[in-house]
Amino acid sequence: MNSKSSSADRIREKKKIFLNREQKIIDAALALFLSDGIDRVTVSSIAAKAGIGKGTVYKHFLTKNEILVRIMLDYEESITQRLAEGIADAEAGESGAAAKAYFESRLARPELDRLVQHLEVRLIDASDVAAQLEQLHAMRRSNEDSLNSMITRLIERGVLEDVPPHYHYLACWALAQGAVELCFSRSWNYRLDSADLMKFITGVGVTIGNSGQYRDPSTIKSSAKTLKSPDSSKQ
Amino acid sequence: MNSKSSSADRIREKKKIFLNREQKIIDAALALFLSDGIDRVTVSSIAAKAGIGKGTVYKHFLTKNEILVRIMLDYEESITQRLAEGIADAEAGESGAAAKAYFESRLARPELDRLVQHLEVRLIDASDVAAQLEQLHAMRRSNEDSLNSMITRLIERGVLEDVPPHYHYLACWALAQGAVELCFSRSWNYRLDSADLMKFITGVGVTIGNSGQYRDPSTIKSSAKTLKSPDSSKQ
Amino acid sequence: MNSKSSSADRIREKKKIFLNREQKIIDAALALFLSDGIDRVTVSSIAAKAGIGKGTVYKHFLTKNEILVRIMLDYEESITQRLAEGIADAEAGESGAAAKAYFESRLARPELDRLVQHLEVRLIDASDVAAQLEQLHAMRRSNEDSLNSMITRLIERGVLEDVPPHYHYLACWALAQGAVELCFSRSWNYRLDSADLMKFITGVGVTIGNSGQYRDPSTIKSSAKTLKSPDSSKQ
Amino acid sequence: MNSKSSSADRIREKKKIFLNREQKIIDAALALFLSDGIDRVTVSSIAAKAGIGKGTVYKHFLTKNEILVRIMLDYEESITQRLAEGIADAEAGESGAAAKAYFESRLARPELDRLVQHLEVRLIDASDVAAQLEQLHAMRRSNEDSLNSMITRLIERGVLEDVPPHYHYLACWALAQGAVELCFSRSWNYRLDSADLMKFITGVGVTIGNSGQYRDPSTIKSSAKTLKSPDSSKQ
DNA sequence: TATGAATGAGGCTTCATTCAT
């Protein structure tokens, strides 16, 4: 019995090690993508960074693309969770909460958000990982349904303009997307006070499509806060 | 004298043919990038699509990257021109004209706009074409200066919120950027009525940072028009 | 413990195989360079001759040039060793020993010696392998120092003419260099009895710069031996 | 008649221009080979340097190799001429004159001499220009015959050691060959006083194979001069 | 006649994936 349980323990132990290693691979890949750029990361370099052999990577992932898609899924999950909380808050009355949560989660690590977008471009039309991409889209569809319900209610309550519900969240998505790119764009000179800038943009996002009739107190507050950032307050 | 002028003609003719071929290469490259994705386009395939030999491509461009950067420059120039017109209109009193022109020019061919963004990511850190990229940035800096002047005046006139001028155009940029991505995102179900959606987003962009104090009539009109688009009005 | 040592053994075994393959590549490259000429040898052909895949070559050498430089280093080492022995003999009293050793080692495989010279011409200005070429030059500088010391002593002893020491070994080097080329020059008709010819030249080399005052017995002997080679003696 | 002669003049004129251009091409090629290295010279660059179109080069030379071989032939001719003079002097009694002339002509422009050697390596086995290479060899054979006669006589007169005649001139050739390489070898530290060094080596060359019985006064003189070079004389 | 644009074979190198140990 003892030996049996110890063998079971050993198996569990091994599984744990195995899963740990999987995370190690993902972390290594992520770190390299962010530091070196997608193009310059090879399976070899990932393995080296993870401290394992190249062959071992293929025990965990069938192809290189599966690592990429895994990073995307992990990220999407974290967004989904934050969004769900935000939607719950919004349903509870704090009308801008969903948009705010969404912006904040995407802007929390803009470099990661952007990486995921770029990964997606690479993977579209990749026949391996087609299934996982479908998973990704399923998650997003589910989020979309929640958003639709929530926004429909906000429109009914007169908080938001009466345009098709998806206009609201797609505009938000677009702005968030753009805000992320903005963090890395080399097109512009001003980039020093990006925290304030991001608050400004978040303010815009939170009020997108607000009808004039009604102003959500929480939104007003957050907008006010934005405009009272250190620099502005000195005036 | 006659023979002399005809030889000059011939030379001019040749140059024209040469430049035409250059355009052919760019067009072929562009078409392939859009249809197949940046990764899958090779110099060979560009040459094949342009109906010329592989080596000929290198008579026009020193490296593959130079083709990419050329596409970027051509595009940036077209944006710059449109923006300049918009800024002129804005200075002439139509306060939202610059933002509108900017959105419209970027959303006119969103697939191209997006391609250019992705090309830029690839080319950053490419030691060849560093000079051309600097050109690109110079154009953008120039645009930025014009925008700054214009927005400063609009702030003084009380049309726009009194935040640092670049908040306004960067927020606009971000939204435009995101709107472009939105056109191609496979994340969302609703994509049928994208023209209306884009108008909605443009409306958001045009009113970004408008102060409550003042509403530009032209902006109101355009916003109203947006919401009364054919589809919606039928309801 | 047994398994541990056997695993260590296995690793050692692998390394040996790996190094063997490296040698195989070098041998293949060398054979091809000698038979086909430097120009006509491609990485592909080397791989084919070595019986391995093209990619495998790049596991052992970062660039094609590294193969070339490796051949050079290996050769230079063998020369250095022979020369060191010769210098030791010379210091021990046999004054012509160094020159003789040098000539003999360079003329032992003249085709290889010549190849190495030609490789060097190709590699000068090759930014990769600059470090290895410096190694090569370091070896040579070290040889040069030894020669300088030795020759200085021979001059003091009155064996060699009192000219700057490097005149002696550079003249030797030049003659050896030329002798090597002579083996392959298609300029001349007589090439049948090259062994004797080389002995004659070696004799010249060994007595280069000998002062008239003194004749080293060993040198005389060797010179005599040269002229009494089988062919000549029959006359 | 007038028109006829003027047309003949025109034809002659044209021919002259044509030949001038041929020389221009050769000069351009030579200059580029010397400055940039054989590898880096393209037909394009030659044409550019010569100030003509690439296609025009092919009106003068059927292949690129023909330019190379032409440089070789021109050089060989200049050597031959100098050597012939030297041989004449030697026959007239100045026994070392031939060797001296040979050394001096080859060391007059060592960079050119070396270039020609390297060109030859490239061209061996080039099926085009095989005929011209044969011409080259014919010239050399002819030189060889002259040398043989001359040396045979010097041996008979007891000036030179009684070894096969070609031993003498081949040893000379080898030393000259090596001396040329020495000028460019990066193997050695000492290269400042190369003029003196070359005199020393020439001295060696001139006395190669001298029998002890007899010393040619001219040789002695030249050797003495060598050893009384500025540096040495200060001692 | 002079030109130079066009060609495409061929070279070097990279890297995802496989598989024997």
Add this chain to the structure above:
DNA sequence: AATGAATGAAGCCTCATTCAT
């Protein structure tokens, strides 16, 4: 189970030569 050596397809670029103008 872990390893990393081996593989070879595929990409970019060069340049001698041709040929239409």
